[in-house]
Amino acid sequence: MKKRSLLARPVVTLLTCMTLVAPAIAGCTAAEPSQQQERVLRLGTLYGSNDDSYFRQQYTDVFEVLNDNITIEIVPAIDQTEYQYYDYTQKEQPEQPDQLESVKKMLTGDNPVDIIIGDVSTMKSLVQENMLKQLDPLIAEDKFDTSDIVPTVLDGIKDIGDNSIYALTPTFSSSALFYNKAIFQKAGVEPPVDGSTWDDIFDKARRVTSGEGKDQIYGISLNQWGSDAFYDAQTYAAPLQLRTYDDKAEKMTVDNDSWEKVWSTISKLSRDKVLAGQDAMNNNSGSPEEFNPFQGNLFMEGRTAMVIADYGYVTRLINDNKYAEKNEKFNPIDWDVVTPPVHQEKPGVGGNVYLSNLMAINSSAQNPDDAWEFIKFLNGEEWAKIRARSSYELVSRKSYIKPKEGLDYNIGAFYTLKPTPPVNMNQYQLYQKMPNLWQVDQVGQKYFKQVMDNKKTPKEALAEWQKEGNEMLLKLQKDPKASFEDKLQ
Template sequence: MKNRLWGKRVLAIVATATLALPLIAGCTASENTDNEQRVLRVATLWGGQDDSYFRQQFTDAFELTHKNVTVEIVPAVDQGSMYGFGNSEQPNEMPDTMESLKKIMTGDNPVDVVVADTTTIKSLIQENMVKQLDPLMQEDKFDTSDIVPSVLEGIKDLGDQNIYALTPTFSSSALFYNKGMFEKAGVEPPTDNMTWDDIFNLATRLTKGEGKDHVFGMAFTTYSGGSPYYSMQQYYNSLQLKVFDDKAEKMTVDSPQWEKVWSTVSKLAIDKVIPKGDEPQNQQTEGRYDPVQGDLFLSGKTAMAIGDYNYINQLIDANKNADKMKDFTKIDWDVVTPPVHPEAPEIGGNIYLSSLMAINSSAQNPDDAWELIKYMNSEDWAKIKARSSYELVSRKSFIKPKDGLDYNIQAFYTLKPVPPTNTNLDKLYQKMPGLWQVSDKGMEYFNQVLENKKTPKEALGEWAAKGNEMLAKLKKDPKATFQ
């Protein structure tokens, strides 16, 4: 599981959309009037020989409008170092990104800007390694009124209500629903800010049919197949439940909160309100490519599903090409905010701030560092980047529905992101590579609940006991692995 999480962070840092250079040339960002040539060093968590994608998203436009500044991209970890990772014949350790980042932020030639995610930035704030931006923003009268409030509040949550970083883009998710299914069932569709219990009640009312004609009321993801063990994280993330304590010494799953989560989700799966993961998959026929195969929402197998912002592209493409696909009918859809828990009514939706930009406290060129951050978070840049199909820009004036459609775009940015709790988690996984197996072990016990072999309380108790054994072994031998 850890590798998947790392993969997500790496992709979130380097995945980009190509910018339209002719438009960039017309931007009106201020330029330095002196002839002094300066270097601005920008740190990323990961990078490789080819940094063109990163430059296209973050620095090309800045260099074109600030001709006296040359940007150097400095990755904390070279992706080339991962070649051969996991090869038993040549064992090597997962690079410690945080320690690697600290090295390039200090020393004789420190970087000026750091581009990273919330967990990393929070760690740097706690260690006083990045500058507070509030004084600079006040001095330059930098306007934040157009920045998505939930994004700005999420940033402030990292630094005790102070601003240490800004992000030009963010990713998010929302609850997609099939308007036609609700209308046909005579049920009022979901609305923003509904609780999980509200949505589960609606899902129960929309569940219908048997066998291949069965329709789920809801799914935690648009993709079919697989146990809900991982996808149900959508349900409990905002509760900030932990599998083990911050030192990875003791399991924390044997608790009433965890029992409620497992009881709720397992019952929904057993009652076929949500996918259980063992449903038969439709087979591709006659060698034809079927773009809706494996997609619960597009195939009409669920009335509601949580999907990322970029899922809109698939819906638009499918509806545009409906006449070319056998047995496919256009879907009349809309979105609302992901469900929330009463304990955390403002948090949810997997808002992910992966491109936070901060100034190194030891920056050699702090002035140009601030100029870069200002430009990347300006209206000029937002206007260009708003064309992206994969992320949303942080300035809400430029967040608009695609293709002239009319859907609830605000659903993607109304809720606040889940604040990071344990900034030491990455270091624990690097120190103990087998730690992910402790979390993965839970799926074995959760599936026993789905099979009615154990109650949630029994299964969680056994997972806690087994997990404590595994944690004890890892404490003695951090490189231990498990069968």
């Protein structure tokens, strides 16, 4: 393939690109194109604006350097540029465009995009409507190696297409259960292990909970930032795929034994101060006058034994420990990670794995050959070497997933479990059709607080939420823009 001299490229573009790939650019290779004439590769995204420089730095600059006869055009399904001019003080706001319909328009017409980059829900909907090209034949023909792709990522990809591959992703994000070794050792409790059930973890959390007030040590936090117990219940219930209402938002589905167990479990743990929530965040362990860079970070303060946090939390802990080692007022945390807890009803499922950068070929692509070359390159070994340095995402190729800075922690905890099934795309469409549908959930938060305050049992509260929610849904069916501010008091 004829390559243009790097010096011939615009300086600004190359400097931007080289900040990402200078150490590895010499090892990058691109497949020979079938033709040498100038070509255009149209790449579609779910959202975007007229400034696509960050996206290009992340995904397209290197490919264009190595394929100087290919120009990449980036086309957002929904252009967010105009949103900055909306007058949000007005009660009536412009109707938001339907995301899926916008994507489908981008994939059809006289000048369709060649590639679409999106999330699991979008891709699943497009596969069901035969709008994406199956990649298995291309993978087999080119002997493209998928054996090194993290199994949980590959499982998530195959779930989109009924065990067939319609997209690939170079990166994914994930969470794990972090734990403080010293707290477990002091309490004489065995630390958590991979594959633990929620019951196992909650039992350990209860056993290591101690103290009160500013000396309180909580057993577990389900969110590194702290959250309301109502949303902790949603997190706990997610792998069970429990729904608040049916697919058409016509009938509530919360008055049942499964939701009652969820609310009973989380409300009791919260009341017993085993589960850390917003009250823990507000209960500062130090004096108001003291500077505390870890304030609000309960795990780093040594005030919670376990926390579910995303991969980026590793970098934060490393940096926080470096600071603590130099400052006698603070103590470094001796930590490790295990897989997130799983429900007994769903063994092996519970990984908070997010595949948000899936790359697929439009079945109506004008330039399918270059589209496949692009996807191969972005999902190949050379690119994995580059992206493995990311602090916030993991690369999909297992060979390049290593602990940071030579530390010894259980990196496999981030990718061992199968991902929690995605939210149905229909859910997003319902929120677009009925913009105040979220208020039905907010009413649920009101009833959950009554459980927390011992004013109602979980069974009583869920029954009342179901009744009131059904009334709200009926009104929304008649008037999709109906609001229920009075019910949120």
